[in-house]
Amino acid sequence: MVDTMGNLLTVLVHSASVQDYHGARDVLHRLNQHAWPRLKKIWADAIYKGDKQLKRWVKRRFKWELEVLERDPQLKGFQVLPKRWVVERTFAWLGRNRRLSKDYEFRPAYSESWIYAAMSFLLARRLAINN
8 A cells, every 4th residue: 555655555465366355454454553644535446346345344444435446448458547657656666676576585474574675765765865
């Protein structure tokens, strides 16, 4: 989960056999463990429509709005979806780290740790450049 600037809010790595919309509740529970008083809306990819109750559950449980971004069915070919590029850009930033370029880790918790480390390095580098 990232903010509108692409900064990491929380990470949850699970096996490839878990569909994204099945893991969404776990990610949101993890996100809720931190204080995000200004969080009002979450934009999600179209895959999250797979859980028909997810929008209502997020609203009732956390008081956040879940908006699913979808392609225009009338248009053919590639479409840039609003806000979706922010997540893709974050993946690109993280992908620059050699350790994250392949799936080296045996345990999901190790992968999560490396993602946090890579993002910390990225943010520290940005701070150093600005000072």
